[in-house]
Structures are given as C-alpha cells and as structure tokens.
Amino acid sequence: MNQRHLCKGLDCGKEATLQCPSCIKLDIPGSYFCSQTCFKDNWTTHKAVHKRTGEPSGSDPWPGYKYSGPLRPLYPLSPRREVPAHIQRPDYAETGIPLSELSVRSSSTIEAVSEADLVVLRKVCQLGREVLDIGLAAVKPGVTADEIDRVIHEATIARDAYPSTLYYNGYKKSCCISVNEVICHGIPDQRPLQEGDIVNLDVSLFKDGFHTDLNETKAVGKVDDTSLRLIKTTRECLEKAIATVKPGALYRDLGNVIESHAKSEGFSVVRSFLAHGIHRHFHCAPNFPHYARNKAIGVMKVGHVFTIEPMINEGTWKDQMWPDDWTAVTSDGKRSAQFEQMMVVTKTGVEVLTARRV
Amino acid sequence: MSTKELNAFLAWAEENEIVWDRDAIDIRDGKNGLGVFAKRKLEAGYEVIKVPKHAILSVETTAIANILQDEEIEGYIGLTLGCMYEASRGAASPWFAYLSLLAKRPAKMATSLPQNARDMMKSCEAYADIESDITDMRGDFDNIVVPLTKKYPEIFKAPHFDFDAFKAMTAHISSRAMDVDLFHVSALVPFADFINHSSEPNGDYLTHEDVCEVCGSLACEHLGSEDDDDEDSDDESDLDPEEAPALDGSKYKRQRREAKDASEDDDEEEEENDGAMEGEEWEDEGDDEDSDDEDGMINDTCDIILDADVRKGEEITRFYGPYPNKVLLSKYGFAVIDNPHDTVTIQLDMVRQVGEKVLKSKEVVEERIQWFLEVEDEFIGADHGEEGEGGCCGGGDHDHDHGHDHGRHHGHKHGSSDGEDDHEHAGDGSCCGDKDTKKKQKTHSSEDEDEDAEDMEQDEEDEEEDEEEDFPRDIMYLMADGTVDDRLFMLLNVLFMEKATFAKVKEDAEAAGEYMNDIFLRRSKEEQAGDEDEEEEEEEEEEALPPRDKAATKTRRAVLEATQALIRVRADAYGVSTKTSAEKDLEALKKAKLSGPLYYGGICVQGEKQILQNALMVCQHFLSEL
Numbered sequence A: 001m002n003q004r005h006l007c008k009g010l011d012c013g014k015e016a017t018l019q020c021p022s023c024i025k026l027d028i029p030g031s032y033f034c035s036q037t038c039f040k041d042n043w044t045t046h047k048a049v050h051k052r053t054g055e056p057s058g059s060d061p062w063p064g065y066k067y068s069g070p071l072r073p074l075y076p077l078s079p080r081r082e083v084p085a086h087i088q089r090p091d092y093a094e095t096g097i098p099l100s101e102l103s104v105r106s107s108s109t110i111e112a113v114s115e116a117d118l119v120v121l122r123k124v125c126q127l128g129r130e131v132l133d134i135g136l137a138a139v140k141p142g143v144t145a146d147e148i149d150r151v152i153h154e155a156t157i158a159r160d161a162y163p164s165t166l167y168y169n170g171y172k173k174s175c176c177i178s179v180n181e182v183i184c185h186g187i188p189d190q191r192p193l194q195e196g197d198i199v200n201l202d203v204s205l206f207k208d209g210f211h212t213d214l215n216e217t218k219a220v221g222k223v224d225d226t227s228l229r230l231i232k233t234t235r236e237c238l239e240k241a242i243a244t245v246k247p248g249a250l251y252r253d254l255g256n257v258i259e260s261h262a263k264s265e266g267f268s269v270v271r272s273f274l275a276h277g278i279h280r281h282f283h284c285a286p287n288f289p290h291y292a293r294n295k296a297i298g299v300m301k302v303g304h305v306f307t308i309e310p311m312i313n314e315g316t317w318k319d320q321m322w323p324d325d326w327t328a329v330t331s332d333g334k335r336s337a338q339f340e341q342m343m344v345v346t347k348t349g350v351e352v353l354t355a356r357r358v
Numbered sequence B: 001m002s003t004k005e006l007n008a009f010l011a012w013a014e015e016n017e018i019v020w021d022r023d024a025i026d027i028r029d030g031k032n033g034l035g036v037f038a039k040r041k042l043e044a045g046y047e048v049i050k051v052p053k054h055a056i057l058s059v060e061t062t063a064i065a066n067i068l069q070d071e072e073i074e075g076y077i078g079l080t081l082g083c084m085y086e087a088s089r090g091a092a093s094p095w096f097a098y099l100s101l102l103a104k105r106p107a108k109m110a111t112s113l114p115q116n117a118r119d120m121m122k123s124c125e126a127y128a129d130i131e132s133d134i135t136d137m138r139g140d141f142d143n144i145v146v147p148l149t150k151k152y153p154e155i156f157k158a159p160h161f162d163f164d165a166f167k168a169m170t171a172h173i174s175s176r177a178m179d180v181d182l183f184h185v186s187a188l189v190p191f192a193d194f195i196n197h198s199s200e201p202n203g204d205y206l207t208h209e210d211v212c213e214v215c216g217s218l219a220c221e222h223l224g225s226e227d228d229d230d231e232d233s234d235d236e237s238d239l240d241p242e243e244a245p246a247l248d249g250s251k252y253k254r255q256r257r258e259a260k261d262a263s264e265d266d267d268e269e270e271e272e273n274d275g276a277m278e279g280e281e282w283e284d285e286g287d288d289e290d291s292d293d294e295d296g297m298i299n300d301t302c303d304i305i306l307d308a309d310v311r312k313g314e315e316i317t318r319f320y321g322p323y324p325n326k327v328l329l330s331k332y333g334f335a336v337i338d339n340p341h342d343t344v345t346i347q348l349d350m351v352r353q354v355g356e357k358v359l360k361s362k363e364v365v366e367e368r369i370q371w372f373l374e375v376e377d378e379f380i381g382a383d384h385g386e387e388g389e390g391g392c393c394g395g396g397d398h399d400h401d402h403g404h405d406h407g408r409h410h411g412h413k414h415g416s417s418d419g420e421d422d423h424e425h426a427g428d429g430s431c432c433g434d435k436d437t438k439k440k441q442k443t444h445s446s447e448d449e450d451e452d453a454e455d456m457e458q459d460e461e462d463e464e465e466d467e468e469e470d471f472p473r474d475i476m477y478l479m480a481d482g483t484v485d486d487r488l489f490m491l492l493n494v495l496f497m498e499k500a501t502f503a504k505v506k507e508d509a510e511a512a513g514e515y516m517n518d519i520f521l522r523r524s525k526e527e528q529a530g531d532e533d534e535e536e537e538e539e540e541e542e543e544a545l546p547p548r549d550k551a552a553t554k555t556r557r558a559v560l561e562a563t564q565a566l567i568r569v570r571a572d573a574y575g576v577s578t579k580t581s582a583e584k585d586l587e588a589l590k591k592a593k594l595s596g597p598l599y600y601g602g603i604c605v606q607g608e609k610q611i612l613q614n615a616l617m618v619c620q621h622f623l624s625e626l
Helices: A021-025 A036-041 A043-050 A115-137 A145-158 A225-243 A251-264 B003-015 B065-070 B075-088 B096-104 B115-119 B125-151 B163-176 B253-261 B267-290 B325-332 B348-359 B362-382 B446-460 B486-496 B499-507 B509-530 B532-539 B550-574 B582-592 B596-625
Strands: A176-179 A182-184 A198-207 A210-219 A275-277 A284-288 A305-308 A311-313 A319-321 A328-330 A336-338 A341-345 A350-352 B025-030 B033-038 B047-052 B186-188 B203-206 B301-306 B315-318 B343-347 B475-479
Touching (some): A115 A198, A115 A210, A115 A341, A145 A198, A198 A225, A198 A336, A210 A225, A225 A251, A225 A305, A225 A311, A225 A341, B065 B075, B075 B096, B115 B125, B125 B163, B125 B325, B163 B186, B301 B315, B343 B550, B348 B362, B348 B475, B362 B486, B362 B509
Parallel strands (some): B203 B315
Antiparallel strands (some): A176 A198, A275 A284, B203 B301
C-alpha cells in the first residue's frame, strides 16, 4: 500500500515526498516537506526535533531494525574512559577527525618507513601484541565485552600508549570486539560472552608518533566444529598471504591467495573492508581488499608497512551495518572470523612486526 | 580480425560493468579499422557506452601507480609505462582481454614507417613533427624507461620493456588516450576508445571532470579537494546548520540496504519504504546511480552519447578536436582530406627576413617585432576569429593529451592549474555531490570566448618546458581558407605601419587599441564582402567605415605583399603557384592507392599545397582591389 505524506510545514498541507536529511541521519521518521522553500521557511522550528530525546538502552536500542542473526547488543555503553594527560594523543583525539590522513597529497603514494622509524615502530607493535594477548586471556564465558574493553584500555595506558580507536572518527571505545556474526568494528557493550561464541579482539595503540593494529579471533569455551574450522582457515588465509609478501609483489595479488584458501573450505571473503597502510597514520596507503581479482594499486617496496586482515564468513560474503553505523554483520547471520597482523616489507621478504615473540 | 579476442573483450567489458546494449551497437571492422556501429536506428541523446572509472587504465589505476608517484613520472610517459606494466602481467592483469585486443591491432603510426618512406613526406610540415616524435621517443626511452627498469628489475621484467614494446605502446597511447578528469588526467578508456573521428560526428564524449585530485571521488573529505561536500559527514553539528540543508529525495538508505540484503522481505518494512520511494521521482537522474552504491554516491562514468540520430549500420563517431592534419597524422596516424582546421606554419624568422628585405633596416624590424611580442596579449580581445587562435584547440571536446606539439608532454596536469572553471556549477556548489550533472568537458564555453581564447593560447602549445602557461610565440599560421591567423595579421600591420603611426601606438595604449580594432573590423568586412551570402549583413552595419587614407593604403599594400612573400617561401619549395592545381594532386593521390601512413602523409602534403594555393589567391584578390 502506498503511503502518502503531507508536508510538515506550518499551514501547508501539500503532498510531500522529500525528507529532512538530518532526520534521516537521526532515524526520525516522517519529516516530509513539499519543497526546499517550505523546508527553509520552517527550518528554525523544525530543527528542534533533532535534539536527542535519550540514549538507546537495553537490548533493543533500535526498535524496528531487522537483525540478520541472533546476536543483540546490550546497552547502555559504559562512560567514556579517561586517558592520562601525559600520554601523547593522535591528532583526532579531540575532534574525531584524522586531519593528517585527510591531508595527504595523493592516494597512490605509499610511504617507505625509514630504518630509524622502524626501530620505534617495532617496539610499539610489540606493546600492541602484549595488550592483545592480555585481552585474549580475559576472554571467558560470562565476561562482558565492556569488561574486556576495560582490561585492554588499562593495559594500553599502563604502557603509556593511547588506544588508537578511541574517538577515531567518533568511535567511542578503546578497541573493537566482534562476536559471532559481527564481521568487524563491534562496539564493546554489556553483553556477557557465552560458551560457544567466537570473539575477535581488535587492538590498536598509538605511542611515540606511531600506530599499531592487530587482531585475533578466539573461541569462548567449547565451540562447534564449523566455528573451529572457520577460525583455523582464517588464520591460515592470513599466514598464506604473508608468505607471499616481498618487494615487487602486488598488493592486488594478496586477495587471490586468501580467497583461494577460503573457498577451498567452502567459506567466503568479505569485500567491503580493506587492509591498510599504517605507521604515523592509523589508516593510509596502501589500501587493498582481500578478495580475488581486485584492482588495488601498488607494488611492494622495502619499507612499506601495512596490515593484512582477512574477514572470512561461514556463509555469504555480503555485509550490512547496524544502526550504530559501526557494527558490520554478515547479512545471513552466519559467523565471521578475522585475523590481523602488521608487517613491513624487507629486502628478502617480510617482517611481521606484531608477531608473538616466543 | 579474430572474433575470439573481440568476444573475450566483450565478456570482459560486461564483467567490468561497462554499460552498452548488445542489440543496439557492436564493434566491427570498418574503413577506419575497428569502429562502433549502430545495429538499429538510434536517437540523439542515446547513451551508447558508459565506462565506469574503475575500468579505465590510467596512472592512478595501474598497479605501479605508487612507483610512478615515487619516481615522479607523469604525463604520457607515466601512462605508457603503466600500460606496459599491465601488458607485462599477461593474464594476471585486470585489463588482459582489452590489452590483448590492442596487441592484435597495433596502431599504424607514421613513426613506425621506415626512413625512406618518411622521407617522402619531407616537404610536408608533419615530417618535422614526426621526426621529432621519433627523437623524443628515443630520448624518453633512454632517459626514463631504461633507468627505471634498472632500478626495479623485479618489477620491470625483460623483454617487456624494450624499445619496441615502448614504441608500440606509445603509438597506442598517442592515438587512443582520452582525457578523463582532474585525478586520472588521461587514460585508456576501453570500448569508448573504439569510436573513430569524424569532422561531422554524430556522437560526443562526456565525463565529469571536477573530482578530488587526491582520490578521484566526486565527494570526499580530503582537504584541498575542490568539492567539500558535507552530505556524507557524520559530524553532528551539521545536523543543525544555520540554513536548512538540501532536502533528501533518495530512498531511506538503511532500510533499502536491508531490503536488498535480507533474504526474507518483511512486508511491514516495504510499506515504510514506499513513502520514501516516492521521493525518488524528484531525483530521476541521480537514482539510477544511487542504486548501485550503498553509500548513495553518484556512479561516475566516461560516456559516449549520440548528438544526432543514426541509421542502422551507421558508424558512430565523435570529434577528436579541430586539429590540423600534421597533428592528426603524428598523434592519431591519419589525416583528413579538405580539413577545415588545417594550417601551414609561418615562422617568426621568416617574417623577420621578409621585413628586413622590404624595410631595409634590421633595427626597425626588431623594434617592431619586440613591441608586438610584448603587447600582443592585450589585443587578444580585439580578435574575433573562430579559427584564428593558433589553429589548435579552438574548442571541441578534450580528448587529447595537452602537448600535442610533440615531445614535451611531461608533467602537464590537465586543466587544473589556474582554476579555470570548466563547467558551470549550480550556485551553491551542491551539484557535484548531489545531482547528476554530467557536463561537457568543454574548456571553452561560448560566453567566455575572449577570456578563454587567452587561456587557450596559453594552454595549448607547450614547447617550453619551464613555462607551461605560454605558447611558442615564434609560430604563426596560414589558415585552411588561405587567410593569415590573427597574430600574423597584427604583426604584419605593426611591421609595416607608418613611422608616425607606430610612434603613436607605442605611446598610447588606447590609440593602439583603436588601431587594432580598426584593422580587424576592416578585415572581417572584407571577408564578408567576399562571401556573397553575407550581403544582407553589410546593409545592417551600424557604421560604415571610412575608406582607408593614403597611409593606411600604403600599409595595407605592404602587408599584402609581405604576406605574398612569406607564402612564396613555402610555396616555391612545393612548386605551388596560382597556376598550379592542388585539386589535381588530390585526384592523383586517390588514384595512387596508397594506404596507411603513406596515404595520410600524402594527404598532409596535398593539404598544405592547397592552403598555399588558396593563400596566394587571397592575396592576389585583395591586392587587385587596392
């Protein structure tokens, strides 16, 4: 049935088909206007509607949203965590806007990190590894994602580092925690982890002017065979891709390796999220996907520093977004696993900077 | 022509989201080689081909984009290397099917002719251009390609980067590359580049040029990008700006995304969507593009669109540009009989020599020439000639790599440098991010002719590497109809004006302006008088010009005689006079049944002879009137 809308303008009643863009962003339905003129005339009164009426709460923060899988968030999120004043902040900590990233001259230039800078970067990456391992150790049935975020946050600042995700483009937490069908960028909330879940912890630190970024997926208690196989395959996809890294190799060829292995196990490769360069910027060139036959630009050279972070799905590769505009989930509700390492291209091949040093 | 490669290419084109209708057009061999033909009647406005920008091959899409950046290799050489690299990757390249098709059809350029064949064109101006192309190519290979392959042997593997490969790819780039936008600059645009040239085309090439120079998007957050579109900004302060933002007529994005991806459609949801769906009617053009991209961004494509109706079986063509034959030959490998944009070059030195002969004073000649060079730019507004602006880029769409004066293509960024606004934005600048405004990539709108004429002259010929803004001042032209170009016209008048007149114009800029206006006005009247159809216009003239006084007549005669002398310098070399017939030469050429570059070279030679013959007739005519 076609629903007709009438203009919300004062003393107007004309048929309206255009909507206020701010209302759309804020999920306020029904803000229809017949014309730009009418909209403009009513703007001052209309915009009062945009003031938030309250924070989302409970496990149904977005009524009407159709979830693709069984997972539900549990609000409210905990208050913003403090970072001690002595810790160096990245340029977006205040405004959320990563100005240095937006100021690059060209998207095809890939910086080579100098030997001197690599010395610092190595240390920061190892700190990242420590923090991730601490986070992973805290994973148990009954523990909430928010508690793990607290553990990670505290481990980060104890190392005099800033958690890179905090306020990056407005993101409110210190790490990403992605459970089951969440592909990536899950926001740590009050939901306790359950036996049988799989959970990815994505940790990033900023210290001495450099960022590090790494993640791993872990089983919570005892999980089913498919989940185990999914985790194992994803880790292998990453390892196989890393094995091909060397000067002269192409960034666009990494996807061929990853997809070939994922497909051999009947899994699919997420297409919407890219691997990225990372050093002084959190995200910079090169940017490349993990699926086969892609057109990413870039030839590897000594000194290039970047992540590889394949997201592998049990079912379809397609993803969708929760209304928080961060959490990406599989569109069929089946599970997704991810592994991420950060590395530098060397003369002979590659050095994985975030590797666990036994 | 194997259909296997063609079919593989068409399958590739579909896979890469190039849009065309297999029932409406196809690619086949025509008299110009491969071309695009209509399979049924098609109407003006029909979108023949749409090529998404991710399918083009440019310095920004080739895998070695970062290497080209690091080594600061730009322009046509960067594009050539980028394409050579992809070709060297064979089946592993995303452009394999397209490059294979090109490899099977090497561009037959004059540069690939053996020396003795090229010598046959020695008297023709194109000869010098072709020879310098060959020299430049060799120079670029030795100075740029070789050191690069030595520096990155693991990237540039032998034998894919030898001189023959470079020459072959240069020929492709020269004859096929098309301008795209501020980000890609020039690129190989598969499918669209099969459209051949015609001086009476039925189609046109359109792209949206104004994109972010950092990443190529229509709307992004890169700083310093010209279109800072805040429609996609998540900053909450944008929700309540001072003024009402633009209303949104697109589908309610989140619900639509779910409806697309969810395996079961909820009826309730569809009802909610329907309200929003009606909003689509307001934004017709934008909507088709929106549906492809989840972020609602406009799908940016390189398009071929029909300007006129075509019949079944007709070839679809476009206008490459108002190029003289020498440019067509050296850049594209062909030439046009009776090309209305053809020119013959007259060098400043020739003018100097003739001047010295007549005036018998080196100093006077030099003084006049210097003054002319200093002030000529101020009189560009006085000229109104359609084809007088140096004979090169008088409008037409841009598909050529600036620098078609051969050899100096390095580092020229198309159109971006001085902020020329190439198309009209809606007043508030919202058009690029929001509505679907594909504007013609014309750098010269008719309203801004005078201003653009200046820009045009500054942009076109780039022989001085350091001064990208300037054109070579020591070259002037005879036009296809036998008249001289505006600069030469002005210079000759300056050279031969009375001493008193020169003294006056030198001191008084206003007097100089008046003088120039006067001579141009007289000239345009003369041209109209020569044209019988224009007689009505003469009657409508507001002011009848007074007849020339004795001094002016003297100058006029001197100008015409000098023009004749200049023409004779070239004509004698050709054996052309008012008594010879360039038309007969054309007949002979057609009978000779040559083909390829030799045939086209012959057309160049004949064309120049025709111009010289026409020019002699024009001078003779005007002299007889004095």
